[in-house]
């Protein structure tokens with residue numbers, strides 16, 4: 001079966017050559033060269049491959065291409081830039097909230113989705129939002145502080 005699925009990623013429209021049954025993570029990494037989303041478990045269980053689909057975090061390892069045609073996909077590459085990082089990106093750096101960094105793209109996606117909903121998340125809400133994201137290095141407490149820092153900076157810049 002031929003490809004030709006149209007996909008909007010980070011605000012740009014693409015005509016995808018991969019077959020509609022292809023896995024979104026493979027399309028992002030291998031066809032579009034967007035390497036931030038990572039392969040971890042391949043079963044929707046670790047969060048390393050998360051991307052935003054219409055603003056909601058989704059496991060791209062578990063998502064067929066056809067199911068996201070016409071939807072807006074955001075990867076970490078679309079969250080911010082080195083010169084203008086998303087507040088969660090700046091806060092993760094400020095809190096030194098990474099060790100190996102393998103999990104961190106998925107964590108950025110989950111945190112960005114939460115911060116788009118509220119800039120006053122409780123610690124419980126942060127823990128719940130990040131619950132699908134596994135980190136084997138044990139950076140959890142620093143990640144939570146980073147989300148709180150990003151939320152505070154977003155509140156301050158909105159004031």
Ligand code: FES
Pocket residue numbers: 038039040041042043044045046047048049050059060061062
């Ligand atoms: S690689 Fe997708 S959830 Fe683990």
Ligand code: FES
Pocket residue numbers: 097098099100101102103104134135136137138139
């Ligand atoms: S920083 Fe290594 S898995 Fe999270």
